[in-house]
Amino acid sequence: MADSTPFVDFDRVSLAYDDSGNAIEDISLSIREGEFVAFVGPSGCGKSTFMKLCTGLHAPTAGSVQVDGAAVGGPLKNCGMAFQSANLLPWRTTLDNVLLPLEIVKPYRSQFRKRRAEFVGWARDLLRTVGLEGYEDQYPWQLSGGMQQRASICRALIHRPRLLMLDEPFGALDAFTREELWCVLRDLWEAQRFTVVLVTHDLREAAFLADTVYVMSRRPGRIIERREIDLPRPRELAVTYEKPFIDLVQQLRNLIGDIRSA
Amino acid sequence: MNKNDKLRERLAPWVAVLALVAIWEVSVRLLQVPEFIFPSASATAQALVTFAGPIGMHSWQTLWTTLAGFALGVAVGLALGFVIGSSRFLYHACYPLLVGFNAIPKVAFVPILVVWFGIGSVPAILTAFLICFFPIVVNVATGLATLEPEMEDVLRVLGARRIDVLLKVGLPRSLPYFFASLKIAITLAFVGTVVSETVASNQGIGYLMMSAGSQMRMALVFAGLIVISAMAMVMYELFALLEKRMTGWAHRGQR
Numbered sequence: 001m002a003d004s005t006p007f008v009d010f011d012r013v014s015l016a017y018d019d020s021g022n023a024i025e026d027i028s029l030s031i032r033e034g035e036f037v038a039f040v041g042p043s044g045c046g047k048s049t050f051m052k053l054c055t056g057l058h059a060p061t062a063g064s065v066q067v068d069g070a071a072v073g074g075p076l077k078n079c080g081m082a083f084q085s086a087n088l089l090p091w092r093t094t095l096d097n098v099l100l101p102l103e104i105v106k107p108y109r110s111q112f113r114k115r116r117a118e119f120v121g122w123a124r125d126l127l128r129t130v131g132l133e134g135y136e137d138q139y140p141w142q143l144s145g146g147m148q149q150r151a152s153i154c155r156a157l158i159h160r161p162r163l164l165m166l167d168e169p170f171g172a173l174d175a176f177t178r179e180e181l182w183c184v185l186r187d188l189w190e191a192q193r194f195t196v197v198l199v200t201h202d203l204r205e206a207a208f209l210a211d212t213v214y215v216m217s218r219r220p221g222r223i224i225e226r227r228e229i230d231l232p233r234p235r236e237l238a239v240t241y242e243k244p245f246i247d248l249v250q251q252l253r254n255l256i257g258d259i260r261s262a
Numbered sequence: 263m264n265k266n267d268k269l270r271e272r273l274a275p276w277v278a279v280l281a282l283v284a285i286w287e288v289s290v291r292l293l294q295v296p297e298f299i300f301p302s303a304s305a306t307a308q309a310l311v312t313f314a315g316p317i318g319m320h321s322w323q324t325l326w327t328t329l330a331g332f333a334l335g336v337a338v339g340l341a342l343g344f345v346i347g348s349s350r351f352l353y354h355a356c357y358p359l360l361v362g363f364n365a366i367p368k369v370a371f372v373p374i375l376v377v378w379f380g381i382g383s384v385p386a387i388l389t390a391f392l393i394c395f396f397p398i399v400v401n402v403a404t405g406l407a408t409l410e411p412e413m414e415d416v417l418r419v420l421g422a423r424r425i426d427v428l429l430k431v432g433l434p435r436s437l438p439y440f441f442a443s444l445k446i447a448i449t450l451a452f453v454g455t456v457v458s459e460t461v462a463s464n465q466g467i468g469y470l471m472m473s474a475g476s477q478m479r480m481a482l483v484f485a486g487l488i489v490i491s492a493m494a495m496v497m498y499e500l501f502a503l504l505e506k507r508m509t510g511w512a513h514r515g516q517r
Contacts, residue, residue, distance in 0.1 A: 055419045077421030083412045091434050091511045103430065104420045139511060159420070 005069065006030030007195050008054060008163070013063035014220075015049055022220035023049045027063075029214065029223060033162070034193040038206035038213045040252065042260050046221030047199040051165050054197060055079050067163065078105055080156030080164040080194075084171040086148035088140035094151050095136040098123040101159040108159060119158075126154045129191075130184050146177035150184065157188065166198045170205065179237055182208055190234055203252045207231075208240055215255050218262075225255055301481035306488065309481035316470065321489050323466040324455055327383050328493075331390025332451040336444070339395040343402025347436065348428055353407055360399060368393040369457050376462045385462045390454035394447040401443035405436020438512035441505035448497045456490060 008031040016022045024046035031037055039047045052058040053065055056072040065072040080101075088097045102108040102119050112119065127136055130150040140148055149169060156164055166185075170178040186209060189196060200206050206213045207229055215225035229248070231239060239245050283303045290302040297305055310317065346352050346360075368389055375385035409432055417427050459468025467486045474482035506513065 052415075055415075057415055057418060075418040075421070077419075079419040081416045081419055083416075085410075085412065087410060087413045087416065089413075089431065089434070091437075091509075100430065101420050104417060104422045104426055106421060141511075156416075165419070 006066075007033035007035070007068060008197075009066040010053075011064050011066075013053060013060045013065055015046075015053060015058060016061050022061075024053070024216075024221035027221075027223055029226070031195060031197070031212075033195055036189060036196045036198070036209060036211045038198040038200055038210035039216060040200060040203055040206050040213060040256065041216030041221065042218055042256060043201070045216040045218055047216060048167055049221065050216075051167055051197065051199055054163075055081070055165055076163070078159065078161050078163075080159070080161040082149075082152045082156040082164075082166050082169045084168040086140065086145075086152035088148055088151055088155070090139060090141055093137050093139055094127065094132065094143065095120065095123055097140060097151060098127060098154045098158050100155060105159045123154070123158055126158060127151070129188065130154055146173050146181065149173060149181060153181075153185065153188070157192070157194070160192070160194075162194055164194050164196045166196065166200075168200055169198075171201065178202075178205070183237065185209060186235065203249045203256070204240055207245060207249050207252065208235060208237075213252065215252065215259075217259050224259070225252075227252070298478040298480050301484050305481040306484040309479075309485040310488070313482055313485065317467075317485060317489060320465060320467050320470040320486075321493065323383070324386075324452075324459065324468065324490070325493055327386040327459075327466065328390050328448075328451045328455040330383075331387040331454060332394055332448055334387070334391040335395035335398060335447055335451065338391070339398025339443075339447070340402055340440070342395070343399040343436075343440075344406065344428075344433075346399065347403035347406025348424070348432065350407070353403060357403075360396065364396045368454055369461070372458050372461050375458070381462050381464065383463070383465070386455045386458040386466060386468075389458035390451040393454035394451040397443040397446045397450070398440065401439040402436050405439035406432045409435065438505070438509040441501070441509055444501045445498055445505065448501055449494050452490060452494045452497075 010027050010029050013027045014022045014025045027050070039050060041047055049058070053060055054067070054072075056065070056067075056075045059073075067076060088094070089100070092100070099119060103112050108115075108119070124133075124136060127133060127150075130153065132147060132150055132154070135143060135147065135151075140151065143151065149172075153169065156166075170181050173181065182205060185196075189209075196209075198206065198209060210229055213225075213227045213229060214223050215227070216222065217224045227248075231245065231248075287303040290300060295302075301309070346356050371392055372385055372389055375388050379385055379388070406428065409427070413431055414427055417431065422430075455466065456468035456471075459466035460472045463469045467490050471483045471486040474480075474486065
């Protein structure tokens with residue numbers, strides 16, 4: 001894992017959906033392999049647009065995006081993704097929902113029938129680590145919102161992607177469940193060290209989980225601040241009640257406040 | 263809900279039918295309506311028994327032509343719905359055409375079909391088909407076209423091709439729409455067949471009713487009506503049952 005070669009590299013990237021101007025503008029940044037980055041900013045600042053560019057779902061109108069040393073020309077082929085709504089398929093059990101990526105991603109898709117038992121083992125292991133043991137055969141609508149979101153994260157990780165994109169994954173959950181899931185995500189990341197791009201409104205969430213926090217301006221979205229979070233790892237929830245953490249969140253909050261009033 | 267309530271709920275539709283028959287019988291007798299205008303329930307039942315043979319033969323004709331037209335409708339409706347629903351461009355291109363086509367009264371097609379295929383089963387089958395494929399197309403296309411964009415994104419960044427998205431998500435997702443449309447389509451198919459039979463056939467319940475009516479044998483006409491509605495009801499229930507079995511996950515709130 002050489003720090004010198006970035007895993008994700010944005011070089012002066014802009015994107016305009018239509019003639020109404022750029023959604024995001026002149027973004028240059030690089031993300032190391034295994035780095036956990038978070039994007040925060042006022043709503044409508046193009047955080048989700050950043051994700052679409054990074055995964056190749058949208059092509060930039062200017063600049064270039066590289067992932068793993070290759071220019072992104074179309075949708076990536078092996079990326080994990082989770083959204084605010086869990087988007088599980090109601091006709092599949094939790095286990096089958098988690099297995100879905102293995103039916104699609106190469107090389108697993110061609111081996112799916114033959115290695116099914118092994119894949120089911122992976123899914124069960126993963127579900128156990130997020131606390132969903134015993135719910136494998138339940139349907140998503142029989143699970144609570146927090147449990148659905150856990151399953152959604154399992155689905156995003158089952159194929160062992162090197163890049164995980166999270167778009168406000170905990171936004172619709174209550175505060176306690178949210179903090180529980182922070183820890184679930186932290187543990188998964190500590191164990192597997194995939195690269196994470198987390199888009200969020202929640203500054204505490206960003207500061208608690210990420211190595212690097214990017215603050216974006218209002219539309220057209222630019223990066224106005226890059227902040228490395230040097231709190232020691234592994235971080236416990238208790239950290240979030242201590243002074244350095246609170247100061248950090250307050251600074252970020254002030255930045256966002258300035259943007260909003262500007 | 264306790265057992266008694268459940269039993270009452272199950273018996274209720276039968277009680278309603280009996281009540282309707284009773285009202286029918288009593289009012290016809292009290293008002294002394296002549297049989298060639300409005301036959302009583304008992305006269306209709308009598309006709310059902312007396313003409314059981316011919317009614318059975320004509321019902322069979324109506325049933326199989328309806329089912330043939332319905333099968334055609336399902337095949338074409340599914341295929342067309344799949345194609346239209348899987349492409350935004352085609353959806354927008356074809357939708358107005360379909361709506362326009364659906365607005366034409368299907369009975370207007372019967373004379374054309376008679377010119378092309380002559381009198382008999384073929385116009386009946388085709389009329390049933392024409393009238394019943396539309397709801398299937400619309401439902402399947404809608405089911406496919408209203409796919410959540412987030413779900414599509416999740417799959418696309420896994421390297422999914424368009425066909426993967428359709429087979430893994432779009433098709434299962436549109437199944438409840440599809441099965442719901444089958445219930446509507448089968449009853450419409452009966453309408454199509456009978457309409458065609460009344461104008462352009464010498465077989466089927468529609469023909470039977472037409473010719474009995476011209477001889478003022480109204481009891482037989484009503485017997486025909488009852489047979490059609492019974493057949494349509496049985497088929498409807500059959501597809502409702504199928505719908506429940508196949509797509510239980512979509513009806514979870516009703517358990």
